[in-house]
Each structure stands twice: as C-alpha cells, then as structure tokens.
Amino acid sequence: NPTARIRNFSIIAHVDHGKSTLADRILEKLGAMGERDKRDQTLDTLELERERGITIKSTPIRLNYVRDNGESYVFNLIDTPGHVDFNYEVSRSLAACEGVLLLVDASQGVEAQTIVNAYLAIDNNLEIIPVINKIDLPAADPESAARELEEVIGIPAEGAVRASGKSGIGIPEILEAVVERIPPPPGDPAAPLKALIFDSFFDAYQGVILFVRVLEGTMKAKDGVRLMNAGKNFEVDKVGTFSPGLVVGEELSAGMVGWVAAGIKDIQDAQVGDTLTGRDRQTDEAFPGFKPAQPVVFSGLYPTDTEDYRKLRDALEKLKLNDAAFSFEPETSEALGFGFRCGFLGLLHAEIIQERLEREYDLDLIATAPAVVYRVTLTNGEIFETQNPAEFPTRDRIEMVEEPYIKLSVMLPEDYVGPVMQLLQERRGAMQTMNYVGKRVELVYEVPFAEILYDFHDRLKSISRGYASMDYEQLGYREGDLRKVDIMVNNEVIDALAVIVHETKTYSLGRKIVDKMAEVIPRQMFPVPVQAVIGAKIIARATVKAYRKDVLAKCYGGDISRKKKLLEKQKKGRARMKQFGTVEVPQEAFLAVLSTE
Ligand code: GTP
Numbered sequence: 001n002p003t004a005r006i007r008n009f010s011i012i013a014h015v016d017h018g019k020s021t022l023a024d025r026i027l028e029k030l031g032a033m034g035e036r037d038k039r040d041q042t043l044d045t046l047e048l049e050r051e052r053g054i055t056i057k058s059t060p061i062r063l064n065y066v067r068d069n070g071e072s073y074v075f076n077l078i079d080t081p082g083h084v085d086f087n088y089e090v091s092r093s094l095a096a097c098e099g100v101l102l103l104v105d106a107s108q109g110v111e112a113q114t115i116v117n118a119y120l121a122i123d124n125n126l127e128i129i130p131v132i133n134k135i136d137l138p139a140a141d142p143e144s145a146a147r148e149l150e151e152v153i154g155i156p157a158e159g160a161v162r163a164s165g166k167s168g169i170g171i172p173e174i175l176e177a178v179v180e181r182i183p184p185p186p187g188d189p190a191a192p193l194k195a196l197i198f199d200s201f202f203d204a205y206q207g208v209i210l211f212v213r214v215l216e217g218t219m220k221a222k223d224g225v226r227l228m229n230a231g232k233n234f235e236v237d238k239v240g241t242f243s244p245g246l247v248v249g250e251e252l253s254a255g256m257v258g259w260v261a262a263g264i265k266d267i268q269d270a271q272v273g274d275t276l277t278g279r280d281r282q283t284d285e286a287f288p289g290f291k292p293a294q295p296v297v298f299s300g301l302y303p304t305d306t307e308d309y310r311k312l313r314d315a316l317e318k319l320k321l322n323d324a325a326f327s328f329e330p331e332t333s334e335a336l337g338f339g340f341r342c343g344f345l346g347l348l349h350a351e352i353i354q355e356r357l358e359r360e361y362d363l364d365l366i367a368t369a370p371a372v373v374y375r376v377t378l379t380n381g382e383i384f385e386t387q388n389p390a391e392f393p394t395r396d397r398i399e400m401v402e403e404p405y406i407k408l409s410v411m412l413p414e415d416y417v418g419p420v421m422q423l424l425q426e427r428r429g430a431m432q433t434m435n436y437v438g439k440r441v442e443l444v445y446e447v448p449f450a451e452i453l454y455d456f457h458d459r460l461k462s463i464s465r466g467y468a469s470m471d472y473e474q475l476g477y478r479e480g481d482l483r484k485v486d487i488m489v490n491n492e493v494i495d496a497l498a499v500i501v502h503e504t505k506t507y508s509l510g511r512k513i514v515d516k517m518a519e520v521i522p523r524q525m526f527p528v529p530v531q532a533v534i535g536a537k538i539i540a541r542a543t544v545k546a547y548r549k550d551v552l553a554k555c556y557g558g559d560i561s562r563k564k565k566l567l568e569k570q571k572k573g574r575a576r577m578k579q580f581g582t583v584e585v586p587q588e589a590f591l592a593v594l595s596t597e
Contacts, residue, residue: 085346099182187254224279295343
C-alpha cells in the first residue's frame with residue numbers, strides 16, 4: 001500500500017489553548033522550521049494575522065517522522081483558521097485529514113470552540129487524539145480536563161495524551177499516537193482523479209494556487225482537469241507539496257496533500273470545498289458538502305475623500321483576487337456619496353478587510369454599521385433579499401420579514417448562568433439545551449444572528465468576568481417583527497445610518513444611537529438635533545449642544561506639547577468625518593449602534 005506511511009492530520013483547539021506553540025514544537029522536533037518562522041518566509045501570510053495572534057489562512061506543512069525502529073513516515077499537518085467566521089474553511093481542512101489532535105488547555109478545560117471543533121471532526125469521521133495541553137502550568141488540572149472531554153464529547157479520558165507545547169512534555173507520545181491511531185489515507189491511485197480543494201491563494205505569476213487533498217487517482221503537469229462545481233476545465237502547470245513553502249513535485253496521488261497551479265485566473269472558479277477531477281476521466285460524484293462562499297454580514301464602505309473612489313475600487317479588486325468569500329458592489333448613498341456595499345463572512349472578516357484597506361492601501365474610510373441579510377415578502381407577493389437597511393421597504397409594503405438565525409453554544413462557570421441567560425433572553429434567544437459539565441454549564445440557544453453581531457461578545461465576556469466562551473453556526477431564516485429606524489441629523493435623514501431592529505427594541509436602540517451620536521458629533525455654532533424616527537414618528541431625540549469656547553482655551557496657553565497633541569487629535573478626527581451641510585459627522589457616529597454601555 002503506497003499510502004501506508006502517510007498521515008494527514010490537523011490540530012484543533014479553542015483559541016489560546018496553545019495550538020501554534022504545540023505545532024512549533026512538533027516542527028522543531030522533526031527538524032523543520034518553527035511555525036512562526038515558516039509563516040514569515042513562505043506564503044505571505046497577513047501581518048494582521050500575526051498581530052492578532054489568530055490563524056486566518058491555513059497553510060499545510062509536510063514533515064518526515066522516523067520512528068525508533070527506523071520506519072519513516074510522511075506527516076501532512078494541515079493548519080486550520082481559529083475563528084468562527086471561517087468555520088466552513090475549518091470543516092474543509094478537516095475533510096482533507098484522517099485525524100486530529102484535539103487540544104484542551106489543562107487549566108481551562110473544554111471551551112465552546114473545543115466542542116464545535118470536535119463535532120466538525122466527528123462529522124468528518126476523523127480519528128480524534130485528545131491532548132491535554134499546558135500541563136506545566138501550576139493551575140493545570142489534567143484530570144478534570146480529560147473528564148470534561150469524556151462527559152461533553154464522549155471521548156474516552158484514558159486515551160488523552162498529556163503534553164506541554166512550552167516545555168516539550170508529551171511530544172514524542174503525540175508523534176507516536178499520530179502513527180498508531182490515525183489511519184493511513186485510503187484511495188486508489190489508478191482511479192479517476194478526485195481531489196478536494198481545502199484552500200487557495202492568488203499568485204501574480206501562476207494564478208490561483210489550489211491546496212488539495214487527493215482522494216483518488218493521480219495528477220501531474222499537463223493533465224486536463226475539471227472543477228466540478230464551477231464546471232470549468234483547466235490544464236495543470238505544476239503540482240507539488242509543502243515542505244515548507246511550495247516545492248515542485250512530479251505528481252500527486254491518492255492520499256497525498258499538495259498544491260496545484262493550473263492557470264486559474266479567478267479565485268471564484270476555485271472555491272474551497274470544490275472537487276478537482278480529470279477532464280477526460282471524471283469521478284462519479286463530487287466530494288459532498290460543497291458550499292459556495294457566501295457573505296453573511298454586509299457593510300457600506302465609503303472613502304472619506306470622494307477623490308479616493310477609484311483608489312478604493314482598485315484596492316477592493318486586489319483584495320478580492322485572493323478572497324472568494326469577500327464580495328463588493330458599487331452603492332450610492334445620499335449622505336455618503338459613492339462607495340461600495342461589501343459582504344463578509346462575519347465581523348472579524350469585515351474588520352480584517354477594513355484594516356487592510358487602511359494600512360496597505362492607505363485609505364481613509366467611513367464604514368456603515370454591519371447588517372445581516374433580510375428576506376422580505378412584499379404585500380404584492382414579491383420576495384427580495386436586502387442587506388442594506390437604507391433599502392428596506394416601508395411598512396405598508398411588507399407582508400413578512402425573515403432574518404437569519406444561529407445556533408449559539410456558550411460555555412461558562414455555573415455562577416454566571418443567571419446573568420448570561422438573562423442576556424440571551426434580551427437578545428431574543430430561545431434555549432435549546434443546558435448541560436452541566438462539572439462546575440460549568442454549556443448553554444445552547446437559537447438566536448437571531450443580528451442580535452449577536454453587535455456588542456454581544458463583549459457583553460458576554462464582561463458579565464462572566466471573561467470566563468464564558470462562545471461559538472456558533474448558521475441555522476437559516478425565521479420570521480421576525482422587524483422595523484427600520486431612521487436617524488436624522490439637523491432634521492435630515494441620513495440614509496447610511498438606518499438600522500433594522502426588532503419591534504420590542506426600537507425605543508431602546510433609538511435612544512442609544514442618538515445619545516451616542518450627540519456625544520461624538522463635534523459642537524457647532526448652533527444646537528444640532530439628532531433624532532431616531534420610524535416613518536414619521538420620532539422615538540428618541542438628543543441635542544448636540546452649541547459650541548462655546550475654542551478648544552485651545554482649555555490649555556491655559558502654556559503647555560505647548562499638550563496643545564500640539566490636541567490639535568493633532570483634532571486633525572486625525574477630521575480625517576474621518578463626513579460633512580453634512582455644516583455638520584460634520586465622525587466615523588464613530590456611523591457605528592453608534594455598535595457601542596456598548
Ligand atoms: P490561536 O492561534 O489564536 O488559536 O492560539 P493558539 O491556540 O495557537 O495559542 P498559542 O500557541 O498562541 O498559545 C496561547 C498562549 O498560551 C501563549 O501565551 C503561549 O505562550 C501559551 N502557551 C502555549 N502552550 C503552552 C504550554 O504548554 N504551557 C504554558 N504554560 N503556556 C503555553
């Protein structure tokens with residue numbers, strides 16, 4: 001069996017449970033470069049990713065492991081993104097493996113992401129090797145952590161390996177467990193080609209580079225191939241493996257993990273989850289579970305300086321080259337002028353794109369509050385989807401509105417169950433299950449996605465003193481009694497500030513927005529009214545008080561450095577303002593709906 005000496009696996013864990021550190025240690029042990037060095041040298045992984053300490057793009061690596069008895073193995077370690085926005089990518093990366101190391105921090109125990117990730121592995125029929133990590137910590141309680149895994153996920157506690165990525169304890173045991181417990185990949189190299197795309201990136205010279213797991217068959221340069229879901233044919237230029245970086249090879253055959261360049265120009269044609277097969281000799285069925293990348297959170301992005309419109313469009317096009325999950329289309333706002341409606345996988349994805357536009361492309365942007373996609377049935381029977389509150393129809397035209405729901409899992413110490421349940425109730429959540437895990441509780445709720453988009457995670461963390469963790473998956477659409485709240489500044493509706501909100505919350509949200517706006521809009525020579533309205537009805541009102549003294553008057557003349565700072569601050573602030581008549585509205589005001597307090 002040609003694949004008997006191959007092991008394809010991944011490491012999954014809750015954020016901060018030590019995935020990167022353990023991966024580094026394994027790489028070091030097997031004579032490869034540390035994960036972080038590798039990232040610096042190979043695929044140009046995002047600077048942001050490093051700064052934020054989360055993995056966004058998965059980069060596989062190929063390692064050689066020689067057992068004490070001299071047997072040599074090839075390990076393909078497939079990294080997975082560490083955030084719920086990218087859970088589909090995680091599930092496809094796992095589909096490329098036969099097993100996983102499931103890490104649990106011995107001082108923290110099972111967390112929400114541990115559970116969700118474990119189920120992704122179970123759904124893919126993977127062998128799970130539980131690893132109780134960070135056992136060097138004084139607060140480590142490996143017994144409890146192992147017991148929790150057994151109770152919550154049903155993974156036998158005695159199979160758990162105890163390890164520390166920091167001190168290196170347990171690394172040899174982990175490597176042996178990979179060989180012994182994870183099965184070699186199945187598949188017939190002579191069968192028609194069937195390869196799963198689990199990631200891709202755009203290279204200016206070679207076009208889209210696909211990261212693939214070959215399930216059946218063999219592929220080499222000059223072969224004609226077909227992307228089954230995209231329905232497009234290509235010719236293979238090069239294939240290879242990761243070692244680290246892209247190493248050109250002769251061929252890829254069943255069981256192997258590697259990369260393919262096939263002159264693919266558009267990343268939309270090469271989506272994660274699609275199946276690559278032979279152009280002339282096709283496999284019977286595509287690999288199951290393909291989902292086209294689908295943005296679920298939308299926000300308007302506008303240049304603060306209208307001159308920058310083209311620059312913004314060019315930048316969006318460049319980012320799009322490398323990101324099939326990101327979408328944009330031109331949009332016009334009465335208030336903000338020409339900009340783009342952009343679609344993202346979640347809030348983190350949105351933040352990453354915005355930060356990249358600002359840092360790498362040097363753009364100053366106004367971003368409107370993120371919104372989900374609503375499905376509206378009109379009284380004339382027509383159904384349309386909208387992710388732009390400004391386009392939401394008036395009430396007399398609406399028969400029914402539906403909004404996306406998620407299944408949310410929260411893991412928390414039992415002391416905080418009361419307040420967290422109350423928070424979930426406020427967010428229109430419906431409890432599905434409640435499981436005790438030692439002194440902790442797992443709550444599963446169905447909640448409207450829009451309710452957790454804004455400040456939910458921060459609120460959850462603050463009321464649980466940082467102890468609660470969460471993860472979620474999309475559920476589909478449900479009916480909701482939703483209204484559009486418009487915001488007026490100086491008696492004019494600013495379309496880009498409109499929000500969609502549940503009927504029970506229009507007053508409280510309207511209040512919050514106008515108060516926040518009155519706080520952040522700079523004072524004028526005259527008082528400026530800020531109002532929240534539904535149709536013609538005013539539901540909340542606040543006033544930006546008239547301007548009194550020069551801002552520098554506060555400085556008593558003497559302190560030059562302070563004066564400078566203040567002026568600089570003003571200048572910076574001004575860069576992110578939009579002028580409405582005589583009133584300047586800063587970026588912060590557009591996100592007033594997101595503010596906590
Ligand atoms: P994401 O990439 O965000 O998912 O995080 P991660 O799971 O990769 O965690 P990472 O390896 O970055 O470690 C998180 C923190 O835990 C860091 O501060 C590490 O130094 C620390 N850490 C990781 N492994 C160990 C360990 O075995 N023992 C101790 N004491 N600390 C560890």
